[in-house]
Amino acid sequence: MARTLAMFTDVSLCIGCRACQVACKQWNQLAPEEPEWTGSYQNHEHFTDKSYRLVRFFEEPDDKVGVRWHMMSDVCKHCAQAGCLEACPTGAIYRTEFGTVNINQDICNGCRYCVSACPFGVVAFNHDTGTATKCTFCNDRIHNGLGPACAKACPTSSIRFGYRDELATLARKRVDELKAQGVKDAQLYGEDQNGPLGGLNAFFLITGKPAIYGLPEQPKLPQRNVFVDSLLSIGSAIAVGIGAVVAFRSRGGKEEI
């Protein structure tokens, strides 16, 4: 396996210009969509089958300055333990040699299980092709040494792309830098490979609690439930089975026609 590639998004540098969103649409030839009014500059509310990149806008009430604006360019996290990949019954979702998670459009059969299994609401269903789609880190570009279109387009280097280990070092340095400048809440989300989901291959530097950005504090792999739920089902099967044996054995009314 090649060295893991990753994306590091630093929200402290994001200016909300959405060049990444446009670049993504252009490179991946994603069709235009009806705009949605979400109450802010954010468009759309969720990732869609035609928006793999999404700049999210959040307003946080603040005693000193009235309101703090947060902008974050959101993307598929390419989780090291990916709920969508584990859920997929066809094997269409696979891990590439770079550690990214892709959906093979020829194999995907449109069951939509991955859509409901993603802890971040990333995977979207395309009604035209009848398949699930999401960000690929521009698979065609990274196989030709170009880096994803969004990272290329970002004018402030808020989005960086490269080898995961190098980016992680850079990210940690940047947190220290920001803290020294007085940004107390600066923290990394998804960088820790011993953390939730084995670390995210798209990790973030955020300047507030994850909840402000709509990110789950402790995202979990949905499939962790399979074992316990199956055991309880077996318990239920035993209860029903024994019950049926007892019911068919006992002669209750004893009345026969």
Next chain:
Amino acid sequence: MEPGLLKSAEWPLLIDVYFFLGGIAGGAFVIATIANLLDAERYKNVVRVGYYVALLAVIPAPILLIVDLGLPTRFLHMLMVSKPSTAIGQGAMTLGPFHVKPLSPMSMGAWALMVFSGCAFLAALDVFLEHRGGRGFPALRTIVGLVGSVFGFFLAAYPGVLLGATAQPMFVSGHWLGALFLAVGASTGGAAIALVLALVGGERRDALAALMRTVAIALVVQAVTLVLFIVTVKMSGSVGISRALAPLVSGQYSLTFWLGAVTIGLIVPLALAWSGRLRRAPAGLAALVAILVLVGGFVIKYVLIAAGQVA
């Protein structure tokens, strides 16, 4: 968890119908097998109708799934692709073009459906031949019955485990959905047999009574697992998750839930069974209870799936 971020699969009603029929098929098959093993002569009609119901309920299953996926060849991808990738998940196994993923209940369920359908066909064929005056194959029926029962239970329970392995707040924190769906499969499977026997008429009363007792026991398990599910979700601690329960117990689906799933599907049939009116198993009353259980069994699956996808 921030439920607002999540997306749901938006499975249509025909998936609910599939889960319902799969439960009936699995439940009826297991009940027929147990009756056959205990007293093949006394429960002859229970066994015969049970295996017929199992086959008839499972035949539409792949059709419903194919309609949902849009193209017939797409269903095949659940089982095989021409060249499976190797990095498709933890514990994934491939053999030639075939693949199975133990951590994906949908992959396991597709295989269970295949094996179970074969068993249901063989069992139904055997009781059919015997009924037509043939000798039947008792040893084969026993083996097919035991193998099919394992997969029948699986078919009834796996949709619940499948829902539990999503990111939807209500489903992930419950843990008891598989157990509940299995019990619903048993109660509705037994009720379907009882309904046919009651409508055809002339069934031995002790056999029908035993069947209704089985249904009642399955209903008790169903009630207990439902309570455990709701309590587990409530106690899971997270605000977002307790909020996820609201559509079911007090929100837009609460009337359907309390009236359809709880009152019609559980309380009334259990009260009738408890009162002893079913002991003599008059056909009319048995048919009424069977219909209530079937309606309640469909509603409970429908309402849980619908309410869980609201958040």
